[in-house]
Amino acid sequence: MKVPYNYLPMQFSEVEGIIADWNKLVQSTEFTLGPFVERFEKEFAEFIGCKHVISTNTGTDALILALKALGVGPGDEVISVPITFFATIGAIVAVGARPVFVDIDDRYQMDINHIQKAITPRTKAILPVHWAGASPDMQAIMTIAEDLGLKVVEDACMAPGGDIHGKHPGTFGHANAWSMHPLKPLNVMGDGGMVSTNDDDIADWMRMYRNHGMIDRDHNSIWGVNMRLQPLQAIVASHVLKTVSNTVEIRNKNAHILDEGLKKLADCIKVPSRPAGYRDTFSLYMARFKKRDALMKYLVGREIEAKIHYPIPLHLQKAAESLGYKRGDFPLSEQYAEEIMTLPVHQYLTTGQISYMIQNIKTFYSKQ
Amino acid sequence: MPKWTVPYTALSEEATILKKDYLAAFEKVLLSGRYILGPEVSAFEQEFAEYCQAPFVLGVATGTDALFLVLRSLGLQDGDEVITAPNSFIASASSIALAGAKPVFVDIRSDGNMEPALLEKSITPRTKAIMPVHLTGRPASMPAIIDIAKKYKLFVVEDAAQAVGASLNGKRVGCWGDAACFSLHPLKNLRAIGDGGIITTKHQWLYDRLKQARNHGLVNREQCDFWSYNSRLDELQAALLRVQFRHLDTQTEQRRQLALRYNELLRPYVIVPDEGPGEYCVYQTYVVLAEDRDELKKYLNDNGVEALIHYAMPIHLQPAAKYLSYSSTDFPQTMQHVSRILSLPIYPSLTHEQQDHVVTLISGFFKKRA
Numbered sequence: 183m184k185v186p187y188n189y190l191p192m193q194f195s196e197v198e199g200i201i202a203d204w205n206k207l208v209q210s211t212e213f214t215l216g217p218f219v220e221r222f223e224k225e226f227a228e229f230i231g232c233k234h235v236i237s238t239n240t241g242t243d244a245l246i247l248a249l250k251a252l253g254v255g256p257g258d259e260v261i262s263v264p265i266t267f268f269a270t271i272g273a274i275v276a277v278g279a280r281p282v283f284v285d286i287d288d289r290y291q292m293d294i295n296h297i298q299k300a301i302t303p304r305t306k307a308i309l310p311v312h313w314a315g316a317s318p319d320m321q322a323i324m325t326i327a328e329d330l331g332l333k334v335v336e337d338a339c340m341a342p343g344g345d346i347h348g349k350h351p352g353t354f355g356h357a358n359a360w361s362m363h364p365l366k367p368l369n370v371m372g373d374g375g376m377v378s379t380n381d382d383d384i385a386d387w388m389r390m391y392r393n394h395g396m397i398d399r400d401h402n403s404i405w406g407v408n409m410r411l412q413p414l415q416a417i418v419a420s421h422v423l424k425t426v427s428n429t430v431e432i433r434n435k436n437a438h439i440l441d442e443g444l445k446k447l448a449d450c451i452k453v454p455s456r457p458a459g460y461r462d463t464f465s466l467y468m469a470r471f472k473k474r475d476a477l478m479k480y481l482v483g484r485e486i487e488a489k490i491h492y493p494i495p496l497h498l499q500k501a502a503e504s505l506g507y508k509r510g511d512f513p514l515s516e517q518y519a520e521e522i523m524t525l526p527v528h529q530y531l532t533t534g535q536i537s538y539m540i541q542n543i544k545t546f547y548s549k550q
Numbered sequence: 551m552p553k554w555t556v557p558y559t560a561l562s563e564e565a566t567i568l569k570k571d572y573l574a575a576f577e578k579v580l581l582s583g584r585y586i587l588g589p590e591v592s593a594f595e596q597e598f599a600e601y602c603q604a605p606f607v608l609g610v611a612t613g614t615d616a617l618f619l620v621l622r623s624l625g626l627q628d629g630d631e632v633i634t635a636p637n638s639f640i641a642s643a644s645s646i647a648l649a650g651a652k653p654v655f656v657d658i659r660s661d662g663n664m665e666p667a668l669l670e671k672s673i674t675p676r677t678k679a680i681m682p683v684h685l686t687g688r689p690a691s692m693p694a695i696i697d698i699a700k701k702y703k704l705f706v707v708e709d710a711a712q713a714v715g716a717s718l719n720g721k722r723v724g725c726w727g728d729a730a731c732f733s734l735h736p737l738k739n740l741r742a743i744g745d746g747g748i749i750t751t752k753h754q755w756l757y758d759r760l761k762q763a764r765n766h767g768l769v770n771r772e773q774c775d776f777w778s779y780n781s782r783l784d785e786l787q788a789a790l791l792r793v794q795f796r797h798l799d800t801q802t803e804q805r806r807q808l809a810l811r812y813n814e815l816l817r818p819y820v821i822v823p824d825e826g827p828g829e830y831c832v833y834q835t836y837v838v839l840a841e842d843r844d845e846l847k848k849y850l851n852d853n854g855v856e857a858l859i860h861y862a863m864p865i866h867l868q869p870a871a872k873y874l875s876y877s878s879t880d881f882p883q884t885m886q887h888v889s890r891i892l893s894l895p896i897y898p899s900l901t902h903e904q905q906d907h908v909v910t911l912i913s914g915f916f917k918k919r920a
Contacts, residue, residue, distance in 0.1 A: 190583035197580055201573065208569070211561040213736035213744050239611050239745070242766070242780035268766045268774045275777035364585045371585045372784035373611070394614070394640050395870055400862040402870045405644035408614040412744035412784060493772055501767055501774040 185535045187487035189528040203417040222416040230350040232378040234385035237411035241339045241361025244375035245273030248357035251384045252333040254279050258306035263292045264495040264515045266311040270337050271496050283497050285512040289454045291318035307333040312341035312351050315463030320354040340465035342368035343430035347459045352378050367463045368426050370415040432529040433464035443540035450547045467527035480546045489524045555854030556895050556904045575789040590788040602724035604750035606757035609783025610764050613711045613733025616747035617645035620729045623759045626651045633672050634681040635664045636866040637884050642709050643865045655866050657881040666694035679705035684713030684723050687832035692726040712834035714740045715802045719828040724750040739834050740798050742787035802832050804898040809833045815909040819916045836896035843890050849915050855908050858893045
């Protein structure tokens with residue numbers, strides 16, 4: 183039995199609606215921003231319960247735009263985590279600031295107990311990540327930030343459809359970044375991203391900066407960039423947005439079956455705790471496995487497309503050399519990088535496929 | 551919105567002609583499940599390399615990103631200077647500033663492109679690169695610019711955003727400098743249905759750096775050599791671009807025929823954009839120099855012709871450039887140019903009837919005033 187990680191051909195097998203809108207777009211020739219982009223921004227703002235959504239070309243651009251809009255720049259430090267996608271840290275460096283890492287907790291989220299000691303007079307912002315589609319303790323992070331007058335940028339790239347005590351991820355921080363990369367719960371057929379904020383001035387600035395710093399066609403107030411969401415992709419996003427809640431619900435059901443199955447192997451597998459009041463999106467289903475590399479090889483050999491996100495924590499990447507970190511600085515991040523594995527959890531899995539995964543993992547450990 | 555007799559573009563009509571092929575390309579990508587840097591991007595890059603006779607080609611998200619990523623990858627330091635023209639689209643200069651360098655402007659020739667004779671006196675010990683712009687699809691004077699660059703050991707980055715297919719002395723733009731940056735924006739001759747950009751370079755080292763730079767600095771899925779950006783040409787756009795690319799040469803010839811026809815019909819009234827020796831222009835915009843430009847533009851607009859100005863305010867006078875301390879007396883040729891330029895509708899599906907309408911209005915305007 184094949185258990186593929188990539189579900190995109192299945193997701194986009196029914197595309198009449200997208201093609202119909204795409205036809206309208208071609209007739210309208212609004213290929214730069216325009217009504218389809220604005221429509222999606224409004225829909226997403228409503229979906230997460232936030233005043234402004236400014237779409238961008240990528241999730242990376244969204245992080246850069248959010249940091250820039252909050253005035254983060256050279257000489258500033260931004261606190262984030264070493265277990266995340268490269269772009270989280272790339273964005274901090276892109277605006278000229280210095281990334282400062284803190285370790286993660288056993289749910290792979292920023293450990294709020296480590297934030298205080300990472301703060302220096304140069305700290306400007308905290309950038310927590312909703313890693314895997316779970317959420318850090320945003321209330322606690324906001325309290326710390328407010329006490330110290332720091333800005334917060336949530337990396338909510340994996341979090342559309344999540345919930346934290348009745349509030350959507352990406353609505354806590356001052357400006358928050360989202361991605362619509364193909365393997366996210368809210369995805370387009372290429373790259374796309376957005377920033378959410380409740381601040382009118384920040385929203386205005388971001389709209390200007392993402393489109394060459396233009397006030398109007400003839401005037402540029404600042405050197406800006408081009409990080410516009412493609413209207414073609416905005417159309418896809420609008421269509422997929424209608425399905426996100428359902429997608430997240432199915433992913434939760436699948437994750438629950440996996441949780442129950444894997445918990446029976448508690449000696450070999452550590453499933454992260456799932457505290458009450460949080461709805462994760464299961465953008466990734468991750469757990470920690472003994473003999474991870476051998477297990478992964480075994481599963482891949484049985485056509486189960488397991489992955490690792492990611493085997494090298496970011497403070498140990500070549501790109502981070504100049505930051506002066508070393509092995510041992512973030513013990514949990516380093517340990518988990520050797521133990522974590524990601525299993526398919528997507529909305530097109532059958533119960534048969536899920537059982538097949540659990541069964542094969544059991545078989546692997548029973549042979550050890 | 552006024553209903554134009556002669557609109558500035560005909561994107562919808564032109565997309566409709568290719569609709570069947572577009573939809574097929576769209577569906578193919580859709581069903582492939584490969585949406586990021588897949589086979590369509592690779593194939594488009596290869597086709598573009600052959601077209602430009604450039605050894606290395608890389609698709610990126612936008613034309614602006616192309617300029618920005620190339621400049622960053624050249625290793626510019628804060629305080630380095632890059633020389634460009636002040637009468638371009640804002641991205642020519644903003645990409646320099648955002649890459650950490652200082653934009654330095656030189657005046658233009660009467661044809662709208664950078665004046666090579668003025669370059670030397672703008673070169674300082676901090677100058678790292680010259681960025682000529684092939685404005686309107688007319689090649690800049692590359693041999694003279696490259697001679698100066700060689701003399702001072704400077705990089706040459708062609709801003710070829712408007713000039714795909716243009717050539718000088720039989721050699722296409724995109725293979726003159728160390729690198730060239732093309733825009734695939736909807737209003738360009740080779741266009742996506744959205745944003746896109748593409749870079750050509752003659753250097754393996756620059757290509758290798760850029761290939762990582764456009765994709766987070768990643769060596770592979772797990773390893774990151776340097777913190778960078780995400781600037782990838784959409785797989786979907788690459789597929790659509792390949793459809794239109796097959797028609798580009800025909801469409802360029804159609805544009806050129808229309809431009810030549812405009813030239814002959816409008817010569818008595820305005821300064822027309824004749825080709826210089828060895829130039830093969832692709833007329834991304836067809837720009838005339840007119841007396842009483844503002845009144846003429848209004849007259850044309852009032853009579854159903856969507857004439858535009860590219861660009862009404864030169865970059866050195868933009869609020870964004872204020873810190874560079876240029877003034878309105880710095881570049882006389884640019885200022886004269888900017889006050890007279892007028893872009894007339896030009897696209898492959900423009901009919902002679904529409905063109906005659908434009909010409910009749912212009913001749914009528916000037917006869918009335920004579």
